[in-house]
Amino acid sequence: MSKILNKTIVALVFLMLLLVSTLYAEESYIFKTNKTEFIGSVAKEKGDKKTISFVGIPFAKPPVGDLRWKAPRELDSYPDKFKATTLPNRCMQVSNFYDSMDGIEGESIIGSEDCLYLNIYLSEKAYKSKEKLPVVFWIHGGGNTWGYSASNIFTSGDFILDHDVILVTTNYRLGPFGWFAYSGLNQDSENPLDSTANFGTLDIIKSLEWVNKYISFFNGDPENITIFGESAGARNVISLMSSPLSKDLFQRGISQSGYLGSDSLEYSENNERAGSLSLLKHLIKSENPNISDEEISNFMGNKFLSKEFLRSANANDIISYYRVRNDTGGLIDVPNVIPDGVVIPMKGIYGVYRDGEMHDKPMIFGSTRDEDKLFMFANDAFVERPLAFLRPVSEYFDLYVKPKDPKFYDVYARYMAESWKYGAVDLPSDFTSLNKSSNVYAYRFDWDEQNSDLGLDQIIGFNIPGVNINLDLPRLLGAGHAMELAFIFKSGGLLGESFDAINDIMYDEDNRETDLDLATKMGKYWVNFAYDGNPNSIPYDVDTEWMPWDAQKGNERFIVFDTVNDKGIAMFNNTLSANSILQGISSESITVDQKCYIIDKMFNRTTLTDEEVDEIYRTFMSGKCTRA
Numbered sequence: 001m002s003k004i005l006n007k008t009i010v011a012l013v014f015l016m017l018l019l020v021s022t023l024y025a026e027e028s029y030i031f032k033t034n035k036t037e038f039i040g041s042v043a044k045e046k047g048d049k050k051t052i053s054f055v056g057i058p059f060a061k062p063p064v065g066d067l068r069w070k071a072p073r074e075l076d077s078y079p080d081k082f083k084a085t086t087l088p089n090r091c092m093q094v095s096n097f098y099d100s101m102d103g104i105e106g107e108s109i110i111g112s113e114d115c116l117y118l119n120i121y122l123s124e125k126a127y128k129s130k131e132k133l134p135v136v137f138w139i140h141g142g143g144n145t146w147g148y149s150a151s152n153i154f155t156s157g158d159f160i161l162d163h164d165v166i167l168v169t170t171n172y173r174l175g176p177f178g179w180f181a182y183s184g185l186n187q188d189s190e191n192p193l194d195s196t197a198n199f200g201t202l203d204i205i206k207s208l209e210w211v212n213k214y215i216s217f218f219n220g221d222p223e224n225i226t227i228f229g230e231s232a233g234a235r236n237v238i239s240l241m242s243s244p245l246s247k248d249l250f251q252r253g254i255s256q257s258g259y260l261g262s263d264s265l266e267y268s269e270n271n272e273r274a275g276s277l278s279l280l281k282h283l284i285k286s287e288n289p290n291i292s293d294e295e296i297s298n299f300m301g302n303k304f305l306s307k308e309f310l311r312s313a314n315a316n317d318i319i320s321y322y323r324v325r326n327d328t329g330g331l332i333d334v335p336n337v338i339p340d341g342v343v344i345p346m347k348g349i350y351g352v353y354r355d356g357e358m359h360d361k362p363m364i365f366g367s368t369r370d371e372d373k374l375f376m377f378a379n380d381a382f383v384e385r386p387l388a389f390l391r392p393v394s395e396y397f398d399l400y401v402k403p404k405d406p407k408f409y410d411v412y413a414r415y416m417a418e419s420w421k422y423g424a425v426d427l428p429s430d431f432t433s434l435n436k437s438s439n440v441y442a443y444r445f446d447w448d449e450q451n452s453d454l455g456l457d458q459i460i461g462f463n464i465p466g467v468n469i470n471l472d473l474p475r476l477l478g479a480g481h482a483m484e485l486a487f488i489f490k491s492g493g494l495l496g497e498s499f500d501a502i503n504d505i506m507y508d509e510d511n512r513e514t515d516l517d518l519a520t521k522m523g524k525y526w527v528n529f530a531y532d533g534n535p536n537s538i539p540y541d542v543d544t545e546w547m548p549w550d551a552q553k554g555n556e557r558f559i560v561f562d563t564v565n566d567k568g569i570a571m572f573n574n575t576l577s578a579n580s581i582l583q584g585i586s587s588e589s590i591t592v593d594q595k596c597y598i599i600d601k602m603f604n605r606t607t608l609t610d611e612e613v614d615e616i617y618r619t620f621m622s623g624k625c626t627r628a
Contacts, residue, residue, distance in 0.1 A: 109316050452474050
């Protein structure tokens with residue numbers, strides 16, 4: 001009897017193990033390279049569709065210790081099995097106003113120097129595909145000082161569920177760890193790339209090299225890679241279009257609210273507030289409060305000691321030195337994208353584009369209609385927060401803002417957005433179409449249909465007796481910076497599926513149908529472009545033809561993206577120039593001081609030369625403005 005019982009128990013255990021292994025096989029997703037089995041998981045399930053993710057895949061050695069401020073190094077190897085189911089570290093950064101809405105304390109140091117990881121997302125249909133699919137390689141924004149490759153806005157939505165593409169998102173070193181110029185820092189290195197100041201750019205290039213080498217094992221086509229990014233991510237796209245190191249790593253690019261500016265080596269090393277020498281002096285003084293100026297000078301003059309000191313400095317001490325700027329939404333003020341003659345040509349990305357020396361690849365350049373309103377919303381120079389004293393009750397009280405000067409709020413936003421479009425869309429589109437054979441396309445995003453009468457009691461989740469305080473987001477944010485991201489990725493917030501604080505208050509439930517219609521159409525244009533460089537036909541037919549920008553024929557056209565409640569999707573031809581922007585500012589019925597304030601902000605670390613900026617100050621309103 002006991003033998004029969006034992007056999008029964010053994011059989012039951014075997015059946016249980018078989019059942020568990022079967023369930024594991026059904027729920028696990030595996031791609032195999034020549035040496036490694038990568039194990040993924042379900043990131044999202046919706047109806048009969050699934051998004052599969054392979055996250056936290058290292059593409060280089062951790063840039064810590066002696067590898068701080070060196071080019072990314074090749075990994076030794078992967079294990080036989082790699083469980084790609086744990087999200088990667090954020091790169092080290094300072095959190096800001098928008099993080100605080102998700103429970104992260106603002107202006108706190110978060111992340112790690114060990115952050116060189118990428119993530120791969122694809123639909124279950126794409127996972128089972130017998131064909132190699134186009135790869136879309138996303139570079140997040142955040143001023144190159146903030147941001148995260150696995151942010152919900154990129155990963156929570158339906159973009160991957162809807163389309164047969166492989167999405168790759170990548171981390172890269174941020175702030176002073178990603179862009180740092182200090183002469184002689186790596187002069188003894190045998191790796192010529194260590195002499196760069198653009199370590200973050202090299203990280204992106206390294207992750208692209210990984211994609212070229214491995215993405216075919218994940219059903220991606222290494223011969224069909226589209227890089228795209230927004231804000232600083234877009235500037236990184238433009239940087240890759242300018243760098244001789246990245247020419248053969250991708251086929252086309254999309255720049256969403258990018259810009260052509262870069263910081264010189266001289267500025268990056270010697271600026272009294274943001275330069276590496278000022279950082280070094282600060283760190284020495286912090287560690288030795290009683291040290292004399294002469295001793296500091298002697299220490300800094302010893303390159304060996306100063307280099308060792310910088311490399312051994314506490315990472316928190318390094319990043320906490322840099323100033324947080326309210327006019328950029330709380331990003332830190334640190335040089336980045338530095339012409340060094342190694343990664344970025346010495347003439348800078350503006351000079352590369354101006355002279356027609358960028359790569360000859362199809363491009364999309366775009367901006368939003370009200371770029372700066374996102375930053376103005378968080379900037380106490382423009383708004384007051386009458387309920388900020390209630391922040392201990394709920395951080396959402398910080399969201400209730402009122403423009404200090406409503407008229408100037410709108411005027412400033414208009415011309416800052418025009419200057420952004422001129423520099424981020426019109427100029428690079430002109431330079432590309434005049435100098436290259438590849439097509440270039442331009443867009444402007446005009447959607448501004450946020451909740452227009454949102455009571456604060458809806459935001460904080462409880463009623464305030466006798467109080468009905470409304471937040472007019474269309475006026476305050478409009479088509480602000482980064483607003484198109486939710487539509488490109490058809491984010492969880494747009495779908496009504498997200499619990500992110502910002503997304504929860506952004507979108508009007510009554511407009512969900514038209515918002516999602518716009519998101520679907522924009523996604524099709526982006527995916528069409530990723531398939532073959534033409535946004536109009538494969539694999540989707542579109543209702544409105546997106547015609548290329550052609551400066552040679554005077555066809556400087558851009559498409560406007562809006563819902564059917566407003567402009568809809570339509571082609572426009574309304575180009576800007578520096579003169580038209582300046583004339584518009586001078587004709588506004590605002591004070592001279594306000595006009596000069598706009599000029600100062602427009603030319604803050606501009607792409608123009610000092611002489612060109614001086615000439616504008618001399619001629620604008622007969623020299624009534626003085627350069628800050």
